[in-house]
Amino acid sequence: MPPFRVLYLDMNSFFASVEQHLDPALRGRPVAITAVDSDAGACVAASYEAKAYGVKTGTRVADARRMCPGIVFRPSRHRLYVRFNLAIADVLDRHAELTHIRSVDEFQLALSGDAQSLDGAAELVARLKATVAAEVGPCLRFSAGLGPNHLLAKIAGKLEKPNGFQWLSVENMPDRIAHLALDDLPGISRAMKDRLMRAGVYDVPQLCQLDPRHARLIWRSVEGERFVRMLQGMDIPLTATQRGGFGNSKILSPEYRDPRRAYMVGRWLVEKATARLRRDGRVAGRFSLTVSMLAGSVWSRGVSCFPTQDSAFFLRLHRALWKALWRNGRPGQVIAVGVQLGDVSLLAERQGDLLKPLGPSEKTRGEQVSAAVDQINARFGDGAIRYGINAPHPGFFERG
Incomplete structure (x- = not known):
């Protein structure tokens, strides 16, 4: 069996588990975390006791109350969850090489020595589970995935929940x-x-x-x-220069679920994503929009383009895709909106365009304007200058 190089840890129902750890009265009871304290709001996380009744991310509070009598709701506490994330990271780093904190509830470790064997990795996982329980809290459990690279390790980590341990390699794939x-x-x-x-x-x-x-x-x-x-099992490391895309997604609170308001949130997400794209000195050759409906359907489309970092250009693509969504009639209530800038490469490596004309790695006029807007916002605060009307929707429940 080839050596295992990566261990991926996925915390189980992390937000709800933190709340159960801090309040022993919640242990063993169904718990849901909400972004908005209202029956019209949605659950953004749920304990396994709640998941057993069908409550999951995106379930409306009113529906969760009906599906799971006795469910307890707690408001999201982002800073608290980050503190527990850092406490867990400290434990992991003392017992193995913590290479990446992938999100607030996912961690990636590099393996060496005996831990590269299946038995050695199993011993390491058992030790980590025991130490996290002892030093951080017994309610904080995770599922572990083992693989020859980060992708297979992450997939393996999703195979057995909660508190599982699975492995993937050429021996058992596909x-x-x-x-x-x-x-x-x-x-x-x-x-x-x-x-x-x-x-x-x-x-x-x-x-x-x-x-x-x-x-x-x-x-x-x-x-x-x-x-x-x-x-297929090859060990291809993650590198900072091979980022696949920049994006943001947002679970919408009730007042933003009208499609016209959701569209304005999408504009705000485009501005955030393109600003990050420029900070990294990159351009994107593809724009994608995903709109998730409260009724359960999902609409997703993408369009390729000349590699750019011009916010105004991507906002025009965003508008065009929303028009395509509306073409068959007004969409229903929207639960989430996501934008993604893909086919990313370095601006310094972009080829010129004789028809514009544009020299290699030279910025277009729109990109120069976008860079000027970044400078003003950096000095006077985010949103000092916007590209027209948008709807900022700050809060924890976003990715990007």
Whole structure:
């Protein structure tokens, strides 16, 4: 069996578990975390006791109350969860090499020595579980995934919840994950799933057996080749210069769920994502919009473009995609909005365009304006200058 190099830890019902740890009266009871203290609000996290009744992220508070009599609601406390995240990270780093804090509830560790074997890794996981329980809290449990690279380790970490431990390698792939849908895999959006299916890739075994060069064509990026090679067990490290995209998504509070208000939140998300793109000195050649309806349906579309970092340009693409969504009639209430800037590369490596005309790595007029806006906002505060009307929706329940 090839050596295992990565251990991925996924905390189980992290927000609810923190609340149960701090209030022993909540232990063993169904708990849901909410962004808004209202029956019209939605659950953004749930304990496993609540999940057993069907309560999950996005479930309306009123529905959760009906589905799970006796459920306890607690408001989100972002700073508190971050403090527990850091406490767990400290434990992990004392027992292994903590290489990445992937999110508030996910951690990635590099393995060496005996821990690269299955038995050695199992011993390490047991030690970490015991230490986290003893030093941070017995309610704080995690599922662990083991793999030869970070992708397989992360997938393995999702296979057994709660408090599980699974591994993936060339020895048990792709059979071990053949039951998963394509978009169950991290990094496969609904739009990418549609693209794969149009290319004749209908399930996970077919994806695992895909020629990596074909994957590059489907993704329209080297990231497709990297993704398939990792599924096939190759150790391809994460590097800062190979970021796949910049994006933000937001679970909307009730007052923002009208589609017109959700559209304005989307404009704000575009401004945030493009500002981050420029801070990293990058350009994006694809823009995608995802709109999730309260009724359960999801609409997602993307469009390719000349690589740019111009906020006004991406806002025009954002508007065009919303128009496409409205084409068949006014959408219903919106529960979440997400924007994604993909096909990312360095501005310094962008080729020129004779038709504009534009020299290699030279900024367009729109990009120069965007950079000036960044400078003013850095001096006078975010939002001092905006690209027209938007609807800021600050809060913890966003990604990006």
